[in-house]
Structures are given as structure tokens and as C-alpha cells.
Amino acid sequence: MFHGNLRHTGLSPYHTKGNVGVLAWRCTLSGAVISSPSIGPDGVIYVGTFRGFVYAIWPNGTVKWRFPTGEPIISSPLIGPDGTVYIGSFDDNLYAIGPDGTLKWKYSTEDDVRSPPVLYQDRIYFGSNDRKVYVLSTDGELIWDFDIRGIVTSSPAVFSDGKGVHIYVTSWNGKLYSLKDDGTYEWAFSTNGIILASPAVDENGIIYVASMDNSLYAINPDGTEKWKYTVGARVESSPAIGPNGTIYFGAGDCYLYAVNPDGTMKWRYKTEDAVVSSPAVSFEGTVYVGSWDGYLYAINPNGTLKWKYKTDGAVRSSPAIAPNGTVYVGSDDGYLYAFEGTTLKPPHPPTNLTATEGDGYLLLRWSAPADDGGAPITAYKIYRGEAPGGETLLAEVGDNVTLYNDTDVSNGRRYYYRVSAVNEIGEGEPSEEVNATPAGVPSAPRNLTAVVGDGTVNLTWEAPEDDGGAEVVAYRVYRDGEFVARVEVMWYRDEGLENGRGYYYQVSAVNRMGEGELSEGVNATPIGPPSAPRNVQAVQEKDGILLTWDPPEDDGGSQITLYKILRDGAYYAAVPGNTTEFLDENVSAGRTYRYSVKAVNDAGMSELSSEVLVEVREEEEKSSFLPLLVAVAIALAVALVVSYLAVMKKMSEIEE
Numbered sequence: 001m002f003h004g005n006l007r008h009t010g011l012s013p014y015h016t017k018g019n020v021g022v023l024a025w026r027c028t029l030s031g032a033v034i035s036s037p038s039i040g041p042d043g044v045i046y047v048g049t050f051r052g053f054v055y056a057i058w059p060n061g062t063v064k065w066r067f068p069t070g071e072p073i074i075s076s077p078l079i080g081p082d083g084t085v086y087i088g089s090f091d092d093n094l095y096a097i098g099p100d101g102t103l104k105w106k107y108s109t110e111d112d113v114r115s116p117p118v119l120y121q122d123r124i125y126f127g128s129n130d131r132k133v134y135v136l137s138t139d140g141e142l143i144w145d146f147d148i149r150g151i152v153t154s155s156p157a158v159f160s161d162g163k164g165v166h167i168y169v170t171s172w173n174g175k176l177y178s179l180k181d182d183g184t185y186e187w188a189f190s191t192n193g194i195i196l197a198s199p200a201v202d203e204n205g206i207i208y209v210a211s212m213d214n215s216l217y218a219i220n221p222d223g224t225e226k227w228k229y230t231v232g233a234r235v236e237s238s239p240a241i242g243p244n245g246t247i248y249f250g251a252g253d254c255y256l257y258a259v260n261p262d263g264t265m266k267w268r269y270k271t272e273d274a275v276v277s278s279p280a281v282s283f284e285g286t287v288y289v290g291s292w293d294g295y296l297y298a299i300n301p302n303g304t305l306k307w308k309y310k311t312d313g314a315v316r317s318s319p320a321i322a323p324n325g326t327v328y329v330g331s332d333d334g335y336l337y338a339f340e341g342t343t344l345k346p347p348h349p350p351t352n353l354t355a356t357e358g359d360g361y362l363l364l365r366w367s368a369p370a371d372d373g374g375a376p377i378t379a380y381k382i383y384r385g386e387a388p389g390g391e392t393l394l395a396e397v398g399d400n401v402t403l404y405n406d407t408d409v410s411n412g413r414r415y416y417y418r419v420s421a422v423n424e425i426g427e428g429e430p431s432e433e434v435n436a437t438p439a440g441v442p443s444a445p446r447n448l449t450a451v452v453g454d455g456t457v458n459l460t461w462e463a464p465e466d467d468g469g470a471e472v473v474a475y476r477v478y479r480d481g482e483f484v485a486r487v488e489v490m491w492y493r494d495e496g497l498e499n500g501r502g503y504y505y506q507v508s509a510v511n512r513m514g515e516g517e518l519s520e521g522v523n524a525t526p527i528g529p530p531s532a533p534r535n536v537q538a539v540q541e542k543d544g545i546l547l548t549w550d551p552p553e554d555d556g557g558s559q560i561t562l563y564k565i566l567r568d569g570a571y572y573a574a575v576p577g578n579t580t581e582f583l584d585e586n587v588s589a590g591r592t593y594r595y596s597v598k599a600v601n602d603a604g605m606s607e608l609s610s611e612v613l614v615e616v617r618e619e620e621e622k623s624s625f626l627p628l629l630v631a632v633a634i635a636l637a638v639a640l641v642v643s644y645l646a647v648m649k650k651m652s653e654i655e656e
Contacts, residue, residue, distance in 0.1 A: 002036055002076040002116035003238060003278060003318065006158040007201040010240025010248070012321040015424055016282040018342025018374045019325045021298060021307030025061030026335040029053070033330025035087075036076040036116070036278070036318035040099075045320070045328055046085050047336055048073025054087055056101060059322075061338060065101030069093065076116035076155070076318070078124070080138065086124055088113025094126055096140060105140035116155035116198070123181075125167060127152025133169050135183065144183035149173060154198040154238070161205050161221065168207055170195035176209050178223060187223035191215065197238040197278070202245065202261075210235035210249050218247075218263060227263035231255065238278035238318075240287070242301070248287050250275025256289050258303060267303030271295065278318040280327075284375075284424055288327055290315025296329050296337065311337060325374075345373040347421035347428035350380065350402075355417055357513065359440030359468070364404045366419050366431060375423040382406075383418045383430060391418050391433075409438045411469030439469035442509035442516035445490070450505055454528030454556070454603060457494045461507050461519065470511040478506045478518065486510075497526045499603075500557025527557040529604040533580075533597040538614040544585035545614050549597050551580060558601035566596045566608065577601075589618040 003010040031051030038046050043059040050072045056064040071090035078086040083099035090112045096104040111129035118125050123143060124136045129151045135143040150173030157168045165181035172194045178186040193213030200208045205221040212234035218226040233252030240248045245261040252274040258266040277290035285301035292314040298306040313332030320328045325341025348369040356363040368377060377399045383391035384406065397404055409415060414437045418430035442464040451458040463472060477485040477492045480503060485492055497503065502525045506518040530552040539546045551560060560577035567573075567584070575582055577600070587593065592615040599606040 001038060001078050001118060002155045002198065003200070003240065004280070004320075006118055006120055008155060008157045008198050008238065009200050009202070009281075010238070010279055010318075011243060011281045011283075013283055014321050014323050014325060015284050015344045015375055016286050016288075016298075016321060016325040016327060016341055017284055017376075017424075018344060019286075019298070019327060019339060021309050022340045023309065024326065024338040024340035026337045027055075027057050027061045027063065029055055029330075029334055029336055030066075031072070031334060032313065032332040033334065033336055034074040034316045034332070035330060037320045037328045037330060037336065038077040038079050039320055039322050039328070040079045040083060042083075043322065045336065045338075046077040046079060046087075047317075047330055048075060048077065048087055048089075049334070050074065052089060052091070054085065054095070054097060055336070056085070057336060059326075067095070067097050067101050067103070069095060071112075074114050078117045078119055080119055084138070086117045086119070088115060088117065088126060088128075090114070092128070092130075094124070094134075094136070096138075107134070107136055107140050107142070109134065111151075114153040118156055118158060120158045120165070120181075125156040125158065127154065127156065127169055127171075129153070131171075133167070133177075133179065146179055146183050146185070148175075148177055150175065153196055157199045157201050157207070159201045159205060166221075168199045168201065170197065170199055170209055172196070174211065174213075176207065176217075176219060189217070189219050189223050189225070191217060193234065196236045197249075200239045200241050200247075202241050208239045208241070208247050210237060210239055212236065214251070216247065216249055216257075216259060229257075229259050229263050229265070231257060233274070236276040237289075240279040240281050242281045242287070243283065243285050246301075248279040248281065248289075250277060250279065250289055250291070252276075254291070254293075256287065256297070256299060258287075269297070269299050269303055269305070271297060273314075276316050280319040280321055282321055282325075288319040288321070288329070290317060290319070290329055290331075292316070294331070294333075296327075296339070298327075309337070309339065311335065342374045344375050344423075344425045346426045347371065347373045347377055347423050349429045349431040350419045350421050351431065353417065353419055353431045353434050355415075355434050355436035357436050357438050359513065360409065360411060360438060361405055361407045362409055362415060362417075362436050362438050364406065364417055364419065366402050368402065369421050369428065372421070373423050373425055373428065375425055377421050377423055379422040380404075381420045381422060381427060383420070385416045386414070388416055388433065388435070391416055391430075396422075411438050411440055413437065413469075437469065439511065439513045441514045442466060442468045442472050442511050444517040444519040445475065445507045445509050446519070448505065448507055448519045448522050450522045450524035452524050452526045455495060455497045455499055455526050457497060457503060457505065457524040457526055459492045459494065459505055459507065459522075461490050463490065464509045464516060467509070468511050468513055468516065470513055472509045472511050474510040476508045476510060476515060478508070480504050481506075498557075499526050499528045500555075501525060525557065527601065527603040530554060530556040530558075530560060530599040530601050530606045532607045533563065533599050533609040536595065536597055536609045536612050538593075538595050538612045540614060540616060541583065544583055544587050545593060545595075545616070546581060546583050547595050547597070547612075548581045549609060552599045552606055555599075556601050556603050556606075558603055560599050560601055562600035564598040564600060564605065566598070568594050587616045589616045591616050
């Protein structure tokens with residue numbers, strides 16, 4: 001179909017980014033090729049020649065068949081869904097040719113058929129130099145015609161706006177007509193020159209039409225003028241509408257024009273002769289157009305030259321774009337040219353997808369696909385699920401982004417991910433699946449306690465309240481702020497410590513994410529039993545045996561609370577820890593006693609001190625009557641003195 005679709009936008013759904021203007025082949029045809037080629041669903045190219053032949057050409061450039069009409073053909077073919085080729089000829093007929101190159105039917109008008117036909121809902125629309133617009137069934141039967149009162153060489157455009165179907169057609173009488181699909185007249189818009197070009201309709205129903213009064217018109221759906229853009233020469237080229245709404249057309253002043261949707265010029269590109277070819281626009285926005293200078297031009301969306309190719313004749317044919325990006329165009333030199341494209345595909349899957357686990361997040365990283373499908377990557381899509389193969393779309397990031405931080409996750413829950421790449425063709429297959437479980441470090445262990453021993457501290461604790469979403473695999477023990485041990489149980493015995501010295505302990509938990517916070521600390525001072533008391537001595541006193549000793553050289557890190565006295569190897573008595581003597585009054589004369597002492601603290605008892613022996617002497621046992629005798633003697637002496645003094649006082653009184 002001329003200009004690719006019913007609205008004649010000239011915008012192809014296919015990419016040509018891989019097309020750099022390399023000639024794949026050229027096929028010799030009979031006569032100048034003014035007709036614009038059309039491409040069938042099987043890739044076969046159809047085109048007419050000025051010598052009256054319709055050609056079917058295989059994608060490799062060989063002729064499949066040709067069909068003669070006997071008169072020149074400048075009309076572009078229409079390919080029906082069943083492969084039927086519809087095309088007009090200067091012999092006044094519209095032809096229906098089967099896919100095998102045989103005639104199915106022809107419909108005769110009263111003059112040349114230069115108008116490229118279009119097909120809409122099993123109806124064929126076209127115009128004729130006999131000043132009529134025709135509507136036929138696909139069997140070649142007339143449904144209706146409309147006398148437009150002017151030669152029609154343009155192709156009708158068909159637009160449905162939800163309220164009805166509108167057929168827009170131009171004429172040499174300088175008018176754009178709007179007809180209903182039943183053949184009734186709606187309105188006409190007049191320009192000041194002949195109109196050879198076909199109208200183009202944008203998605204909003206604005207009709208663009210070029211006139212030989214040197215102007216491009218934008219017409220509202222009600223037939224009123226929206227704006228017009230005037231150039232320096234007549235315009236025969238049919239306008240095309242690019243992906244962003246830019247309107248492209250050529251003019252006799254040798255320029256290809258790009259006009260914004262508001263009617264202002266975007267840019268223009270100068271060729272070496274008049275541009276009557278109608279532009280074709282690829283999906284990515286490259287504009288292809290021919291010129292009387294013999295070149296086919298490929299123009300970038302910004303108006304710069306991508307490439308050009310010189311033929312041996314004027315290029316009045318409008319280019320056609322194949323699904324693989326190959327561009328076909330005819331030339332007055334009698335050749336159909338094919339400029340090789342690269343078949344664009346969706347990208348391959350991204351590679352090296354990894355998921356780094358974090359506290360409340362999973363950081364995804366990946367590498368770009370090994371093959372972008374021939375078109376640049378435009379985006380990446382991230383898919384997530386909670387079961388293998390159950391991923392759904394989570395997010396989309398830009399083409400230059402190869403990481404994504406997923407923060408909408410819960411620690412301890414496993415997630416599955418895939419990533420796909422997107423280019424202008426579409427979305428590729430997803431990457432290999434990865435899974436990960438977000439986690440943080442554990443909270444601090446709880447209820448740390450310390451039990452002291454002789455040069456030891458026994459620590460115990462409970463597991464953290466929160467494991468961070470990952471199993472606790474170890475604990476780290478710290479003494480006075482320094483790491484001392486890693487254990488996999490919830491206890492630790494710290495040995496080789498100095499009794500009596502205070503130590504400060506903390507413990508942390510470790511999972512695969514790392515080490516958590518330190519627990520609350522505990523203080524501990526290890527203690528042991530004291531050493532034995534020293535310098536134990538025993539002395540016989542008048543009241544018994546007095547035992548004395550010195551405190552232990554080492555109190556074991558804990559205050560002495562008690563001394564235990566052993567007599568003859570058996571426990572005998574105890575005294576407080578602040579006392580270092582003991583008087584044994586329960587002794588018998590003539591016996592020998594053995595004494596030793598043990599010191600006691602909170603950790604236990606010391607070893608026995610050295611043993612001392614004491615023999616109680618008998619005379620000292622009898623001397624217990626001496627004090628009584630002394631007392632009696634003293635009492636008698638006192639009595640004598642008192643008596644003497646009394647006698648002396650009495651004698652003195654007598655003498656007086």
C-alpha cells in the first residue's frame with residue numbers, strides 16, 4: 001500500500017538502524033520505475049514500470065513473475081490479505097492479479113488510473129483521471145463512485161474517528177475532499193494550486209496536504225484550516241508523519257522539509273534537485289527520500305545525512321521498508337534497488353545477574369546482553385517473585401543502568417529475580433534466575449552472666465532476640481574491649497586469668513551478614529583458694545596452748561573470711577579471718593598436741609599450713625595452787641598491818 005497504511009503517514013513499523021546504505025542488489029526492470037514498491041507478507045516486492053509491467057520480485061532480487069498491462073504504470077501496488085495485487089495503469093484499468101501472476105479481474109474506468117488503491121473492510125478505494133473516486137468490492141464490482149470534478153492521481157486516505165469513516169482525497173482542481181464511506185459528500189477545502197500529492201492523516205484526525213501553490217496545509221477534521229507552511233517552490237511530494245508528529249515533505253526548491261506539528265520549521269535538508277519522491281520514515285525516525293538528482297537519501301531525525309546512494313536516473317519512486325530493515329526504491333534508470341538492512345530483534349538476556357544481600361534490601365547487578373538485537377538497549381525490566389519461576393514485573397530502569405536496589409523486602413524472606421533487556425523492537429528473553437534472602441546483622445545476645453573461678457570466668461548468654469533474618473553461626477567474646485574468642489555455643493570459659501583482677505566482658509552474635517552489636521557488659525573478678533597460713537607457732541601459756549600464725553602470702557584474690565584450726569589432724573576450732581591466734585585451753589599435762597591451720601575465702605580453703613607440736617609440761621599443770629597461796633599470804637599480811645596500825649593508834653590515845 002502506498003505510504004504504508006490507510007492514513008498514508010509513511011511511517012514504517014520497522015527499524016532501519018542497521019541499514020548503512022550498502023547495496024544488496026538491483027534488479028533490471030522494463031522501463032523507468034516511478035511506481036513506489038510494496039512488500040507482501042512473504043517478503044516479495046511488487047512494483048510497476050513505465051513500460052506497463054507489474055513485477056513480483058523475490059527478496060533475493062530475482063524476478064518471480066511479471067504481468068503486462070500495455071500502458072505505463074506509476075501507481076503503487078496494493079497487496080491484499082490473500083496476496084492479490086491491485087494496481088492501476090494508464091490503460092484506464094484497475095487490475096487484480098493473483099499471487100501467481102495471473103489476472104483475477106480488471107475494472108475499467110474512463111481514463112488513466114494513476115491513483116494507488118487502498119483496501120478498507122473489503123472495499124477498494126482509488127481515483128481516476130476521469131475525475132471520479134471509485135469504491136469496488138474485492139470481486140471487482142462497483143459499490144459506488146463519486147464525481148470529484150477534477151483529475152485524481154493521489155491515493156485516498158481512510159480515517160475512522162469513532163463517529164464514522166472518512167475518505168480523504170485530493171484532486172487537480174486544488175481541493176481536498178472529505179467523503180463518507182457511503183459515498184456522500186462531507187466537505188471540501190480549497191488550495192490555490194493543483195494537488196498531485198496524497199493526503200496524510202495524524203492520529204488526532206488532522207489532515208496534511210501539499211499543493212503546487214508552494215504550501216503544506218494542516219486541515220482540521222471539520223475542513224477548516226489549522227495552519228499552512230509555504231516554501232520556495234511547488235510541492236508534489238506527499239507528506240509523511242514521523243514518530244513524534246513531525247511532518248516531512250519534499251519540494252521543487254530541492255529541499256526536504258521537516259515541519260513541527262504547530263506549523264513551524266524544524267529543519268530542512270538540501271539535495272541537488274527537486275524532491276518529488278514521497279518520504280518514508282522508519283520506526284526510529286530515519287527519513288528516506290529520493291530526488292531528481294538521482295540519489296536516495298537517508299536523513300537522521302535531526303536533519304543530518306546518514307547516507308546517500310547515487311542511481312543512474314531520477315528517483316521519483318517513494319521508498320518502502322521491509323521488516324528486516326531493507327529499503328527498496330525504484331529509479332528512472334529502470335532498476336529496483338535494495339539496500340541491505342540488518343534484521344533487528346529483541347535483545348538477548350542480560351548476563352551475570354547477581355543479588356547482594358543487605359539489611360532490608362537486595363542489590364541486583366547485571367551486565368548488558370551479549371547481543372542487543374541490532375538496536376540499542378532502551379531499558380531493563382526487573383522481575384521478582386517469592387517462588388522459582390513466579391516472577392512478575394517489579395520495576396523498569398534506563399538503558400545505562402545495570403543495577404537495582406530493591407528495598408521493598410523483608411529480612412529472612414527469599415526472593416527470586418530475573419532481568420530482561422528492551423530495545424526498540426521489544427523485550428528480550430529474561431536472564432537466568434537468581435535468588436537471595438535479605439538479612440541484617442543480629443541484635444545483641446541477651447542475659448550475659450559471669451561466674452568466677454580460680455583464674456577463670458565462666459560466661460553464659462542467650463541468643464539474640466533478632467537473628468537479622470539469617471542463622472546465627474557464631475559468637476565473639478570480648479574481654480576489656482579486646483576480642484578473645486569465637487565460639488559456636490552460648491558459653492565460654494576464660495582461663496589463665498589473674499585472681500583478684502576485675503575483667504569486663506561483652507559478647508556479639510555473628511551471621512552470614514556479619515557481626516552484630518555487643519551485648520550489655522558484665523564485670524567479673526576471678527578468685528581462688530588462698531595459700532596456706534605462714535609461720536604457725538604454738539607456745540604453752542598458763543591458761544593453755546597459744547597458737548599464732550601469719551596470713552597467707554596469697555589470699556586468692558578474695559578476703560580471708562575464716563581460719564580453721566586442726567588439732568591432731570582433725571578439725572578443732574575456727575576463728576574469724578581478721579584473727580591470727582587461738583588459745584587452746586583444753587589441754588592436759590603430759591600430752592603432746594599437733595596443730596595446723598587452713599585459711600578460708602569465698603573460693604574455698606587453702607592447703608594445710610606446716611604442723612607444729614607442743615608437749616604440755618606437768619609442773620605447770622600443778623602450779624595452779626600457787627596463786628591461791630599468794631593470795632592468802634597477802635591477805636594475812638594486810639590483816640597484820642591493819643592490826644598493827646590499830647594497836648599503835650590505841651596506845652597513842654592512852655598516852656594522851
